[in-house]
Amino acid sequence: MKPLVALAAAILLAAPSAANARNVAINLDGFCDLVAFEVETPVVVGVTDDSCEAGVFVGAIAKVKGMDREVVLASLAFKNRPGRPYVLQVDYPFKDGGVWSIFYTKDGNAVSPFATGVYKVWGPGAAPKPSGPRLTDVLKRR
Numbered sequence: 001m002k003p004l005v006a007l008a009a010a011i012l013l014a015a016p017s018a019a020n021a022r023n024v025a026i027n028l029d030g031f032c033d034l035v036a037f038e039v040e041t042p043v044v045v046g047v048t049d050d051s052c053e054a055g056v057f058v059g060a061i062a063k064v065k066g067m068d069r070e071v072v073l074a075s076l077a078f079k080n081r082p083g084r085p086y087v088l089q090v091d092y093p094f095k096d097g098g099v100w101s102i103f104y105t106k107d108g109n110a111v112s113p114f115a116t117g118v119y120k121v122w123g124p125g126a127a128p129k130p131s132g133p134r135l136t137d138v139l140k141r142r
Helices: 002-014 135-141
Strands: 022-028 032-040 043-048 056-063 070-076 086-092 098-105 111-121
Touching (some): 043 070
Antiparallel strands (some): 043 056, 070 086, 086 098
């Protein structure tokens, strides 16, 4: 588990900075109907709808060694699989046809693929409107 935590910390420290917060919603190719992201570069927070087993997640925009593109990497927990860490990887910037993958680990060292696919970005006004305070504002207050 410690290597996974160290990896997440390294990603947060190495991620690019600046830009304004923005909201994006995507569909994970039948795996999850709605994944809503709030991006305040380099931090990314989000939530999934009830079509997924997941819930709230947090991550960062990063360039992964050996990849020629930026991705969102986020820690993800599934409601029906407690205690097993998952990582959500989504191509960034968000665009129709981008690739998403979910990986898991049983021991904190070896990472295995769980699911992968192509995502579609919800058009303006197509995704449900969020209500209440922005998630990044809530997290900053704690």
